Structure formats: C-alpha cells, structure tokens
Amino acid sequence: MLTTACGNSAAVQIEEGKVNVVTSFYPLYYMAKEIGGEHVNVVNLIPSGVEPHDWTPKSVDLQNVSKAQIMLYQGAGFEGWIEDFKNGLDNNSKVKLIEASKGVTLIEGTHAEEESGHGHEHGHEAGHNEESGHHHENEEGHSHEGGIDPHTWVSPKSAIVMAENVKQALIDADSSNKAYYEERHKQLHDKLVALDKQYADSIKQTSKKDIIVSHHAFGYLARDYGIHQHAIMGIAPNAEPRAQDILRLTKLVEEKQIKYIFFEELVSDTLAKTLASEANVETLVLNPLEGLTKEQEAAGENYLTLMERNLQHLLKALQ
Numbered sequence: 001m002l003t004t005a006c007g008n009s010a011a012v013q014i015e016e017g018k019v020n021v022v023t024s025f026y027p028l029y030y031m032a033k034e035i036g037g038e039h040v041n042v043v044n045l046i047p048s049g050v051e052p053h054d055w056t057p058k059s060v061d062l063q064n065v066s067k068a069q070i071m072l073y074q075g076a077g078f079e080g081w082i083e084d085f086k087n088g089l090d091n092n093s094k095v096k097l098i099e100a101s102k103g104v105t106l107i108e109g110t111h112a113e114e115e116s117g118h119g120h121e122h123g124h125e126a127g128h129n130e131e132s133g134h135h136h137e138n139e140e141g142h143s144h145e146g147g148i149d150p151h152t153w154v155s156p157k158s159a160i161v162m163a164e165n166v167k168q169a170l171i172d173a174d175s176s177n178k179a180y181y182e183e184r185h186k187q188l189h190d191k192l193v194a195l196d197k198q199y200a201d202s203i204k205q206t207s208k209k210d211i212i213v214s215h216h217a218f219g220y221l222a223r224d225y226g227i228h229q230h231a232i233m234g235i236a237p238n239a240e241p242r243a244q245d246i247l248r249l250t251k252l253v254e255e256k257q258i259k260y261i262f263f264e265e266l267v268s269d270t271l272a273k274t275l276a277s278e279a280n281v282e283t284l285v286l287n288p289l290e291g292l293t294k295e296q297e298a299a300g301e302n303y304l305t306l307m308e309r310n311l312q313h314l315l316k317a318l319q
C-alpha cells in the first residue's frame, strides 16, 4: 500500500480553451465532469485504485495545479496536506481553491464515535500515534485534529450541497457559460434528489438499523437516514483495530442479529472476513466512494451506480 501511494500521481494535462479543474479525489471529479461537460477539462489528482487516505501530493502535482483555474478539494480535514499545498503553489498561479464540503453541517468526530456506540476516542488517538512509525504516508494523508468526520459525500443529502458548490465554482471561473452549467447542474441535482428520496423511503422501512463497516466512512449516511454505524477501524481505513474492538463487535453481531459485515474494495478485506468468520456471518461490499477501482472505471461505474448498489446491499443487510 505504501509503495503504491508513493509511486502514483496522475499526469495533469492542461487544455487551452477550457476551464481546467483539478480535483483531489473521485466524487469531486465526478461532479465537475457532470456539471462542466464539454467546457471543462477535469483531472483527478489521485489515480484510480488508490485509497485517498493514503495519498499525498508530490511537487509535480503542485506545479500542475498552479496552471489550472480551479482546484476542488473536499475539506473538513480530509486532505491533511492541503495547507502545505496552498503554501507551495506558484506565486503567479491564478488557481482558485474551492472547499467542496462548505455548507454541509459537519459531524464532530467525538459525536460520530458516540453515535456508533464507541466510547473510546482517546483509545483511537493513541492507536494512531503508535502506528505512525509504520504508516508515515497515512499520518500525513489524513488529519483529524479537529475531530471532524470528513466523509460528507457518502450521503446524497450532502452531495446535493457539494454539487451546488462545484456549479458555483465553475460559474465564477467561466460566467459566459453560466446557463450551460446551470442546466447540467440541474440534471445532476435531480438525480441526487431522487437518490436521496430512494435512500430515505427504503431505509425507513427496514427492521434493522445497525451496520458494521470497515472504517468510519458512513457517518453522514447514518445521520441522514437513521442508521447506526459501527466501525472495525477508526476514521481512516488502515488504523489497526484492538482486540477489545473485535470482541465488542462480535457481541454486537449477536445482540443486533447482524447478518452481514461490510468491507470496502480499496482496502484489504482481511479484517472484515476474519470478523465475519468469527461471528459466523457473511460479508458484503459497502463502498465509501473514496475512489474507483480500475475495474469499476473500465466498467463505466460512477458515483450514482455505486450509490445505488450501496443501497441494495444496505437493504439486504438491514432486512
């Protein structure tokens, strides 16, 4: 994982005559392409198949972003590298940095822990520090000093707010195509609203409300649709769980009659599989939409198709 993270950076191709938009990770790339259409050239900094919690930019990324008009980043503490990155930009650069999560009511990390039944924030923090020697990249890649849950995009409700920010950034950079961006934004907005309704209506009817996931990526989904998430790992996908966490989750499986433990595709599923076999339940994918795998990209999957599949899997698990 470490080697992959160090070796990968997308080659940014600036195109004259278009609004060049650089995005920090997949959901923003998707929104910028959907809304920007033919008038934008969107480049994602993180290549497919790479977990963004593990990723940090290199100097070549800085040079390339300096030439773009817009850089969209998630904010809310997701990109632990963003402040250094801002400081490192070329002085002559006209790039506008836009925080896509702006306007979403954020979840404080401690609150998320409480909601999911964890009562040991400090234990997690200590765990992270012990790990720092082994996961140098990780420690830089995710910063949660503010204790804020950064995963807003996993909830369609928050994605609606984010898409609004992306539209506004494009209009500000290229007002001559305002009507075009507004029309394309409306199409995406309507799809997100329909998705939100689908989530709300169907989850309302499930008998179970508890899910076990790999890392705390589903806090906004949980808040917005009345689910409780219990994470095997902390807020980043590679923090090691402690023995008592595993024990607690095994007990939870029994108490809540949980039938499936969710895993995600960009990180190892070993822990989910181990826990599932110990608790004698099955595993299912719940995608935190932090990036596409190469296969998903090739198959034409996108934010909407993956969020629809997530809902099917959620309903299966919550029956």
Ligand SMILES: [Zn+2]
Pocket: 053, 151, 215, 216, 217, 235, 236, 237, 288, 290
């Ligand atoms: Zn995450």
